[in-house]
Amino acid sequence: MLIKRRPSWALSESEVTPESVYLNRRKFMAGTMASAAALTMPGLLRAEEGGIPGDSLQYKAMPAFSTDEKKAPYPAITSYNNFYEFGTDKGDPARYADAMSVDPWSVSVEGECAKTGAYALEDLLKPHQYQERIYRLRCVEAWSMVIPWVGVPLAEVLASLEPTSKAKYVYFETLHDPDQMRGQRSMFSVIDWPYREGLRMDEAMNELSFLAIGLYGKTLPNQNGAPIRLVVPWKYGFKSIKSIVRIRFMEERPKTSWEMIAPEEYGFYANVNPEVDHPRWSQKRERRLPSGLLSPNWIETVKFNGYGEQVAHLYKGMDLSRYY
Amino acid sequence: MASKASRQFPYTPVKALVFLTCLIPLALIGWGIQSGNLGPDPGQTITEALGIAAFQFLLITLLISPLRKITGWAGWLRFRRMLGLYAFFYAALHVLAFLQFILGWFDLWATFTKRPYIIAGGLAFLLMAPLAATSTRGMMKRMGRGWKPLHRLIYSSALLAWVHFLWQARSDVTEMMIYGLVLAVLLGARVYWSGFSTLIPLRRA
Numbered sequence: 001m002l003i004k005r006r007p008s009w010a011l012s013e014s015e016v017t018p019e020s021v022y023l024n025r026r027k028f029m030a031g032t033m034a035s036a037a038a039l040t041m042p043g044l045l046r047a048e049e050g051g052i053p054g055d056s057l058q059y060k061a062m063p064a065f066s067t068d069e070k071k072a073p074y075p076a077i078t079s080y081n082n083f084y085e086f087g088t089d090k091g092d093p094a095r096y097a098d099a100m101s102v103d104p105w106s107v108s109v110e111g112e113c114a115k116t117g118a119y120a121l122e123d124l125l126k127p128h129q130y131q132e133r134i135y136r137l138r139c140v141e142a143w144s145m146v147i148p149w150v151g152v153p154l155a156e157v158l159a160s161l162e163p164t165s166k167a168k169y170v171y172f173e174t175l176h177d178p179d180q181m182r183g184q185r186s187m188f189s190v191i192d193w194p195y196r197e198g199l200r201m202d203e204a205m206n207e208l209s210f211l212a213i214g215l216y217g218k219t220l221p222n223q224n225g226a227p228i229r230l231v232v233p234w235k236y237g238f239k240s241i242k243s244i245v246r247i248r249f250m251e252e253r254p255k256t257s258w259e260m261i262a263p264e265e266y267g268f269y270a271n272v273n274p275e276v277d278h279p280r281w282s283q284k285r286e287r288r289l290p291s292g293l294l295s296p297n298w299i300e301t302v303k304f305n306g307y308g309e310q311v312a313h314l315y316k317g318m319d320l321s322r323y324y
Numbered sequence: 325m326a327s328k329a330s331r332q333f334p335y336t337p338v339k340a341l342v343f344l345t346c347l348i349p350l351a352l353i354g355w356g357i358q359s360g361n362l363g364p365d366p367g368q369t370i371t372e373a374l375g376i377a378a379f380q381f382l383l384i385t386l387l388i389s390p391l392r393k394i395t396g397w398a399g400w401l402r403f404r405r406m407l408g409l410y411a412f413f414y415a416a417l418h419v420l421a422f423l424q425f426i427l428g429w430f431d432l433w434a435t436f437t438k439r440p441y442i443i444a445g446g447l448a449f450l451l452m453a454p455l456a457a458t459s460t461r462g463m464m465k466r467m468g469r470g471w472k473p474l475h476r477l478i479y480s481s482a483l484l485a486w487v488h489f490l491w492q493a494r495s496d497v498t499e500m501m502i503y504g505l506v507l508a509v510l511l512g513a514r515v516y517w518s519g520f521s522t523l524i525p526l527r528r529a
Contacts, residue, residue, distance in 0.1 A: 076364035088496040090363065143365060188498040261495060280439055280491070282431050290364035293357060298428045 054218030059130035059150045065208070066134035067306075072145035074216050076290045081223045082139065083242055084191060085174065085181040092183070093223035100180045100243070102227040111171075112249035114162035121227055125213065127160060128152040132217070133210060133231075138272045138305045140236035144286045149231055150214030155205045158247075163201070167249035171198040172230060172241045190261055197230065197241035198254035198268070200314075208233055208310050211244075234307040236270045267324040271315065272305035276324045335402065342403055346410045349377035350417075367425025374418035375445075379489065379503065381411035382482045386510040393517060405459050408478070412456040415449050415485075445488035451481040479514075482507055 052074050083093035086100075105121040130150050138144040158170060176194035178184040184193050203209065210231040213220060220226040225242025232239050238258050248254075258266035265279055274284045283301055291297035304311050315323075353370055356362045362369045388404040391397075423429055435442055455475055458464070464471050486507055490500045 072364065080364045084495055088494065090365075143368075145364075183496070186496050186498055188501050189496045191495045277434075277438075280441055282434060285428075285430065287365065287367075291367060293362075293366045293370070293425070296367055296425055296428045298430065 052216050052218050057130055057150050057214045059132045062131045062133050069146045071148055077147055078221050083223055085183045087183045096182050097222035100222050105227045108246045109161055110248040112164045112167040128156050135233040136305050137237050142286050143289050145289050148216055149212040151210050151212035154209035154211050157211055163249045166251045168201055169198055169250045169253050170204045171248040171250050171254035172244050173246035174241055175243045175245045196257045197239055198256050202314055234304040234311045239270050269323050273303055273320055274301040276321050371421040371425055374414050374421050378411055378414035378418050379485050381407055383506055385411055390513045412452045419449055441488050441491035444484045448481045448484035448488055451477045
């Protein structure tokens with residue numbers, strides 16, 4: 001992996017303190033109570049003191065693939081996660097994901113492609129240059145964040161594995177290891193582990209589909225799906241499967257986890273769509289996080305999460321209220 | 325005999341202590357707001373905390389009668405109204421927090437007509453309202469024999485609150501199962517002691 005290790009005291013440009021943290025510090029200097037409160041957040045303190053944890057990555061910024069909306073601060077992105085392998089509370093992944101070992105990491109490539117086999121993560125990533133893309137992430141639970149990912153285009157990786165003409169879908173699996181993942185030991189979980197996701201081949205080869213290995217210029221923390229995760233920004237967050245150990249090219253459409261659990265609530269496509277409500281709540285709007293208490297930060301949800309220009313053609317002629 | 329026991333009991337200071345103890349969930353939320361450690365979505369965190377507090381107080385309220393039965397001490401009943409009112413208090417704050425922080429007063433009609441878990445929660449809350457309104461000594465006197473059957477609505481309210489909780493589960497229902505078990509024991513105890521008729525509200529005994 002093109003990871004440049006550097007001593008903990010050395011700052012890289014990607015380590016620049018996020019604006020909100022910086023402003024908090026100024027307010028703190030001014031002695032306001034509110035910022036003193038913000039500083040007691042452990043994540044925020046860590047970001048201030050030692051910079052963002054993780055190994056620094058060398059990458060190229062991709063403004064053409066990035067929004068200029070205000071990024072969610074690092075502590076928000078890394079303390080508020082849905083990663084049920086570590087528990088269903090939003091704080092559970094940050095609390096318990098350290099139990100997962102991500103180095104070494106192997107990805108099994110299977111199915112309808114020429115280059116099947118078990119790949120060390122480094123080998124899978126080696127030929128590709130890392131990019132930074134700042135994407136919106138819209139959760140099916142009606143909240144969203146703006147996140148600066150580092151990674152490689154999914155299309156590049158898949159192409160290098162040489163899928164055959166029979167490859168109509170690509171399927172992904174998260175690590176299944178109850179010893180490391182306490183959520184998988186729960187008696188009352190309705191998820192049939194491992195967590196499974198999939199994309200139609202043309203969706204996977206779309207220029208937006210991304211394999212992230214980093215966040216804010218550093219390697220991913222475990223709770224965000226280290227060491228490698230999918231990011232498909234025009235779909236609800238649960239499609240962006242974390243900690244991938246298996247990639248399988250398939251002729252038939254794979255069954256995906258949420259579709260297996262509640263097919264009337266979660267479909268295979270799961271495109272962000274304000275016109276199709278979740279049966280239990282509205283998808284017309286979303287709360288952009290972090291959200292203040294007195295200003296809930298509601299914004300209108302945009303179809304395909306605002307990426308319609310790049311992806312709307314993939315669904316031409318499809319009834320998206322049926323194929324949700 | 326019961327009245328003698330309650331006369332000897334240092335009733336007022338203990339009641340004040342219980343009153344203050346019941347404010348702990350609210351104090352924790354206040355502390356969380358003040359110290360900014362409610363995470364990136366404080367509104368959701370607060371709404372959930374208030375809902376859980378309301379449900380827990382419902383369960384504690386339901387614990388009073390069995391406690392009296394088991395210990396034989398009627399003094400427990402002295403705390404029941406306060407605990408029930410706290411359940412209503414937290415439920416009301418929960419509803420307000422939901423409207424303000426989660427909904428932003430948007431899409432109200434669809435939310436309260438189309439979303440089953442909201443309907444269950446809304447009903448649980450509505451059923452508590454007449455109980456809170458008729459909780460005073462004066463109302464008890466005025467209603468006479470009708471008071472008790474009306475207040476059995478708490479059974480329906482607690483069941484609806486549990487359903488409201490369960491229907492929000494996305495995958496792991498461990499927590500809901502634990503609460504469900506507690507509720508089942510509390511309601512089961514009533515069935516065991518008095519037969520099924522006690523669970524039916526508004527039936528003249």
